[in-house]
Structures are given as C-alpha cells and as structure tokens.
Amino acid sequence: MLEYISIIITAIFVNNIVFAQFLGICPFIGVSRKLSSAVGMGAAVTFVMLLATAITWLLQDLVLTPFGLGFMQTIVFILVIAALVQMLEIILKKIAPVLYSALGVFLPLITTNCAVLGVAITVVQKGMNLGESIVYAFATAVGFTMAIAIFAGIREQLAWTSVPKAMRGVPIAMICAGLLAMAFMGFSGIKIG
Amino acid sequence: MNDKLKILFNGIIAENPTFVLMLGMCPTLGTTGSALNGMSMGLATMAVLICSNVVISLIKNFVPSKVRIPAYIVVIAAFVSVLQLVMEAYVPSLYATLGIFIPLIVVNCIVLGRAEAFASRHGVLDSCLDGIGIGLGFTIALTLLGAVREFLGTGKIFDLTIYPEQFGSLVFVLAPGAFIALGLLIALFSKLRAKSC
Numbered sequence: 001m002l003e004y005i006s007i008i009i010t011a012i013f014v015n016n017i018v019f020a021q022f023l024g025i026c027p028f029i030g031v032s033r034k035l036s037s038a039v040g041m042g043a044a045v046t047f048v049m050l051l052a053t054a055i056t057w058l059l060q061d062l063v064l065t066p067f068g069l070g071f072m073q074t075i076v077f078i079l080v081i082a083a084l085v086q087m088l089e090i091i092l093k094k095i096a097p098v099l100y101s102a103l104g105v106f107l108p109l110i111t112t113n114c115a116v117l118g119v120a121i122t123v124v125q126k127g128m129n130l131g132e133s134i135v136y137a138f139a140t141a142v143g144f145t146m147a148i149a150i151f152a153g154i155r156e157q158l159a160w161t162s163v164p165k166a167m168r169g170v171p172i173a174m175i176c177a178g179l180l181a182m183a184f185m186g187f188s189g190i191k192i193g
Numbered sequence: 194m195n196d197k198l199k200i201l202f203n204g205i206i207a208e209n210p211t212f213v214l215m216l217g218m219c220p221t222l223g224t225t226g227s228a229l230n231g232m233s234m235g236l237a238t239m240a241v242l243i244c245s246n247v248v249i250s251l252i253k254n255f256v257p258s259k260v261r262i263p264a265y266i267v268v269i270a271a272f273v274s275v276l277q278l279v280m281e282a283y284v285p286s287l288y289a290t291l292g293i294f295i296p297l298i299v300v301n302c303i304v305l306g307r308a309e310a311f312a313s314r315h316g317v318l319d320s321c322l323d324g325i326g327i328g329l330g331f332t333i334a335l336t337l338l339g340a341v342r343e344f345l346g347t348g349k350i351f352d353l354t355i356y357p358e359q360f361g362s363l364v365f366v367l368a369p370g371a372f373i374a375l376g377l378l379i380a381l382f383s384k385l386r387a388k389s390c
Contacts, residue, residue, distance in 0.1 A: 019369075020368055021223070022219050022220075022223030022368070022371070023219055023223075023293075023297075025218035025219045026218055026302060029218060071277075071278060072274070073296070074270050074273050074274050074296045074299055075267065075270040075271060075274055078266055078299050079263070079266070079267070079270075082263060082266060111300075113300070114297045114300040114301075117296070117297060117299065117300050118293055118297055121293055121296055121297075122293060125293070166381070166383055166384040166387070170215055170376070171376040171377065171379045171380035173376070174372045174373070174375050174379065175372065175373050175376040175377070177376075178369040178370065178371070178372030178373035178376065179369065179373075181371075181372055182369040184368075185367065185368065185369065
C-alpha cells in the first residue's frame with residue numbers, strides 16, 4: 001500500500017509531469033486560456049492516459065517482450081494510442097454524448113500529446129508491474145490536470161494586466177510557468193516509505 | 194535558385210519552429226540543460242524531419258487522403274526507431290542523457306506539422322530543403338536556449354568556462370529556468386522581428 005501512496009505523491013507533486021518532466025507542454029500552453037477548457041483537457045488526458053498505459057503495458061508484456069520485438073516499441077505504442085483515441089471518440093459519441101460533447105474537441109489533440117506516449121514508455125522503462133503502472137498513469141494525469149488548472153487560473157488573471165508588448169501572450173505565460181515550477185520545486189525531497 | 198534558398202531560410206527565421214510557430218516545446222524545455230544537449234536534440238530531430246519529409250513527399254500520391262495522418266505517423270515512427278537504434282549503438286551516453294525525448298520525436302508536432310503542411314504538397318527536393326531549414330531553425334533555437342541556460346547557470350558554454358561556476362544561478366539549469374529563459378528568448382525574438390519588418 002505504501003508504495004502506491006509513494007508513487008501517487010511523487011507523480012503528482014515531486015516529479016510533476018509538466019513542471020519537472022517537461023511533457024505535455026503543448027496542451028499546457030495551448031489550452032490554458034480558460035479554466036473550463038483546461039479542466040476539460042485534463043479530464044480527457046486522464047481518461048486516455050489510463051487506458052493507453054494499461055493497453056500498451058499488456059502489449060509490451062504479452063507480445064513485444066516474449067517475441068523479442070522490443071525495437072518495435074515506438075511504432076506499436078503510437079499506433080495503439082492513435083487508434084485508441086479514434087475509437088474512444090466513436091464510442092463516446094454513441095454511448096455517452098454528454099461526455100463526448102464535454103471532451104470532444106480535446107480528444108483528437110491527445111494523440112500528439114507527448115505525455116501519453118511518455119508515460120507509456122516510462123512505465124516500461126522503470127519495470128513497473130500492471131498495478132503500479134495504472135496507479136502511476138492516474139497520478140500523473142491528476143498532476144497534469146492540477147498543473148493546467150492552476151496555470152489557467154493564473155492566465156485568466158493575466159489577461160487583464162498590462163504587460164509590455166513583446167512579452168504579451170506566450171512569453172509572459174512561460175515566465176509564470178517558470179515561477180510555478182519554482183513553487184513545485186518546494187516539494188522535491190519529500191519521501192514516503 | 195532563389196526560391197530554393199527562400200524555402201531553406203524560411204524555417205530559420207520567418208517560420209522558426211520554436212520562436213515563431215512555438216511547436217515542439219517539450220524537447221525544447223526538457224533537453225536544453227546545456228548547449229551540447231540542446232544541439233544534439235536539434236540534430237536528432239532534424240535527421241528524422243529530413244527523412245520523413247523526403248519519404249512523405251515521395252508517397253504523397255499513393256496514400257489515400259483519409260488515412261494520410263496514420264500513414265505519416267508510421268513513416269515518422271519508423272525513422273525514429275532507426276534513429277533510436279543508431280544512437281543506442283554509436284552514442285550510448287548521449288542516448289541515455291536525452292532519454293525519453295528521443296522516442297518522443299514521434300509526437301513532436303514539428304515533424305508531423307511539416308509532413309502535413311509542406312511535404313504532402315511539394316516535390317522531393319523542396320521537401321528535403323524544408324526539412325533542412327526547419328531542422329536548422331530548431332537546432333539553432335535549442336542550441337541558443339541551451340547556451341543561455343548553461344551560461345547563466347554554470348558560467349560555461351559548450352563546457353568552456355567563461356566565469357567561475359559559483360557565480361552562476363543554478364535555477365537556470367533546473368526546471369524553472371527553462372521556462373523563464375525560453376519566455377525571455379521568445380520575447381526578444383518577437384521584438385527583433387517586429388523591428389526588422
């Protein structure tokens with residue numbers, strides 16, 4: 001039990017996917033102008049990341065490793081993720097139209113979200129078992145959602161401030177992200193178990 | 194000849210992937226702890242970009258437009274796998290330093306973006322030049338960011354000591370410095386561009 005708690009705390013705070021690992025920066029910058037869309041993106045990422053990690057872990061364990069096809073990892077994983085996102089879009093449209101209209105616009109963007117592929121590869125590299133992988137994927141996604149939600153809140157305020165012309169838009173957002181990352185550095189050193 | 198040069202330089206200044214298009218931010222932030230790492234990442238991406246641009250412009254007439262994106266992704270992923278194996282064999286220490294960002298070239302928006310926006314509409318030579326131009330623009334941006342961070346953080350550029358290390362502020366080598374240095378560089382770049390236009 002303690003390992004799982006340790007994985008969760010580490011993935012959310014200490015080794016935050018955005019601020020410490022630099023993955024998923026594109027949606028982090030691109031979809032963080034409004035708090036509501038940021039939360040929507042976070043939810044969509046959580047959903048896809050959980051499924052993608054579970055499926056790619058099983059594929060790696062049952063197909064790639066036993067048949068010595070480790071070098072195919074990159075190709076297989078990205079195809080699985082792309083197919084998964086497509087399928088999710090179709091399935092959600094049919095069975096959960098409310099959820100689809102909430103997540104819909106964000107789903108196609110997730111294929112090229114490097115956080116999803118990044119987590120899928122990381123769990124294999126770290127040699128986690130299936131349970132740990134799923135917990136890690138979930139906690140990482142929660143960390144991502146938290147980061148993008150905090151950032152969107154800051155950017156909503158930032159839109160009303162007067163910033164020098166050259167700094168408007170992305171540059172000032174980057175610097176805010178830097179300050180946020182500095183705050184997150186305060187968590188480094190936390191250890192459980 | 195002139196428009197060939199234009200394609201080449203387009204990627205370096207007018208459509209610089211990092212400072213203007215703002216694509217591929219993850220490796221930009223994640224691998225620029227030093228100038229050398231930034232440059233290696235840029236060159237690795239450039240290699241994949243040139244190969245995938247050439248192949249995609251060759252196959253563009255055979256691929257049905259409905260499945261073109263998955264087809265492009267497979268081409269890109271194939272070249273990334275080749276690059277992974279080559280780097281693991283010949284420069285294992287660099288491969289270990291850049292770590293997860295090498296396989297993640299697959300999802301680098303620059304590569305797929307150029308495939309869709311340029312290579313699928315132009316000939317082989319132009320696509321190759323576009324790959325070189327955009328790749329160089331990306332490499333220059335990463336090297337610059339890496340050099341700035343290394344200089345401010347440790348007082349070195351390409352491991353050459355400029356001033357003693359204890360005067361550097363370590364934060365620029367760590368995560369927050371990546372965001373701050375990149376934000377300032379983008380601001381500087383857009384200021385310079387606005388002046389020259």
